[in-house]
Every structure is written in C-alpha cells, then in structure tokens.
Amino acid sequence: MKKKRAIKLVEEKLPKKRFEHSMRVAETAVKMADLFNGDAEKVELAGILHDYAKYDDLALMYQLVTKYELDRELLAYNSEILHGPVAAALMKYEHGIEDVEVLQAIFNHTTGRKQMTLTEKIIFVADYIEPGRNQPGVDEMRTMIFDEKKLDKAIYDISKRTVKFLLENDKCIYPRTIECLNYYNLEK
Numbered sequence: 163m164k165k166k167r168a169i170k171l172v173e174e175k176l177p178k179k180r181f182e183h184s185m186r187v188a189e190t191a192v193k194m195a196d197l198f199n200g201d202a203e204k205v206e207l208a209g210i211l212h213d214y215a216k217y218d219d220l221a222l223m224y225q226l227v228t229k230y231e232l233d234r235e236l237l238a239y240n241s242e243i244l245h246g247p248v249a250a251a252l253m254k255y256e257h258g259i260e261d262v263e264v265l266q267a268i269f270n271h272t273t274g275r276k277q278m279t280l281t282e283k284i285i286f287v288a289d290y291i292e293p294g295r296n297q298p299g300v301d302e303m304r305t306m307i308f309d310e311k312k313l314d315k316a317i318y319d320i321s322k323r324t325v326k327f328l329l330e331n332d333k334c335i336y337p338r339t340i341e342c343l344n345y346y347n348l349e350k
C-alpha cells in the first residue's frame with residue numbers, strides 16, 4: 163500500500179486527534195529508522211496505520227477475532243489490546259498488505275512481544291515518545307532513544323510501566339507484555 167492511500171484510509175476513519183497522533187508516530191518512526199538503520203518506508207506505513215481499528219465497535223472486533231482466527235485469549239483482557247491485532251487482520255485481508263514486518267508492527271504495537279523485529283520495536287517505542295505525548299518520564303525516554311540510542315532499554319522501560327500500571331489498577335495482564343518485559347530485561 164502506498165503512503166497516500168494509507169493516510170486517506172486513516173484520515174477518513176479516525177477522529178482528527180488520533181489521525182494527527184498516527185502521523186506523528188509515523189514521523190517519529192522515520193527518524194528512528196534513520197538512527198537505527200531501519201526501513202523508513204515500512205515503519206512509516208505501520209505508523210500511519212497502527213491505530214486504524216482503535217475506535218472500532220467492540221462487537222465487530224469480537225466478530226473479526228473469530229473471522230480471522232486471532233488468538234481468542236485476547237478476549238479475556240482489557241479490550242485495548244484488541245485494536246492492534248484487528249487492524250493488522252483488516253490490513254492483511256481487506257486492504258491487501260502483504261508485508262509481514264508491517265503487519266507485525268501494527269499487530270504488536272500495544273503489547274510488544276519478545277524478539278521483535280526492528281520495525282516492530284520502532285513502532286512500539288515511537289507510539290510512546292511521539293512529540294504529542296506528555297506522560298511523566300517521556301523526555302528521558304526521548305533522550306534514551308535519540309541521544310543514547312538504547313532501543314531495547316526503552317522497550318523494557320515502556321513494558322515495565324505498562325505492567326506497573328495494570329497491576330496498580332488490578333487489571334489482568336495479557337502475557338505477551340510479560341514475555342516482552344522478561345526478554346528485554348535479559349537483553350538490555
């Protein structure tokens with residue numbers, strides 16, 4: 163899929179703020195690709211499309227989990243973890259994206275996973291540090307990436323924050339994030 167088509171799809175579907183966030187993730191991802199020798203075209207496309215299903219109706223997402231044979235365990239957790247896998251399935255089966263790296267980056271952008279490709283890592287982190295984000299500690303994370311070039315450490319820190327947040331709020335944790343945390347703890 164060409165960039166122009168991806169932008170049109172997302173602009174027509176998402177609220178303005180989320181569309182702008184998606185474009186900033188794509189821009190941040192391209193900068194990171196330059197820095198880490200990633201594939202700028204792939205990360206740009208994944209960045210534009212990663213939140214495509216963010217506001218899809220939950221009942222529809224449940225149907226798509228069955229239709230596209232996604233892991234049914236996804237349904238047992240916070241519904242937030244569905245939009246990545248559903249967007250990846252829609253891009254693959256309804257919009258003809260074949261590039262596995264782009265699809266994986268969209269799929270795993272919320273939870274991360276162990277052994278991420280460079281494209282996945284970049285989208286996972288760019289979603290967290292794009293210039294519109296203002297959560298505590300985000301500036302340190304930007305320094306970690308753009309000055310210190312510590313990509314795996316950033317992945318570990320982001321996963322740790324997510325797990326902490328979920329525990330503190332008594333939410334169940336989809337295990338992929340725990341696997342990500344363990345993997346990048348050992349790697350960092």
Ligand SMILES: Nc1ncnc2c1ncn2[C@@H]1O[C@H](COP(=O)(O)OP(=O)(O)O)[C@@H](O)[C@H]1O
Pocket residue numbers: 239240242243271272273289324327328333334335336337338339340
């Ligand atoms: N492993 C997980 N299990 C359950 N919920 C999770 C998991 N990983 C992330 N989340 C939740 O998903 C939400 C964040 O989703 P994300 O796609 O990053 O959204 P946003 O772009 O709006 O920040 C948070 O509420 C977070 O706690």
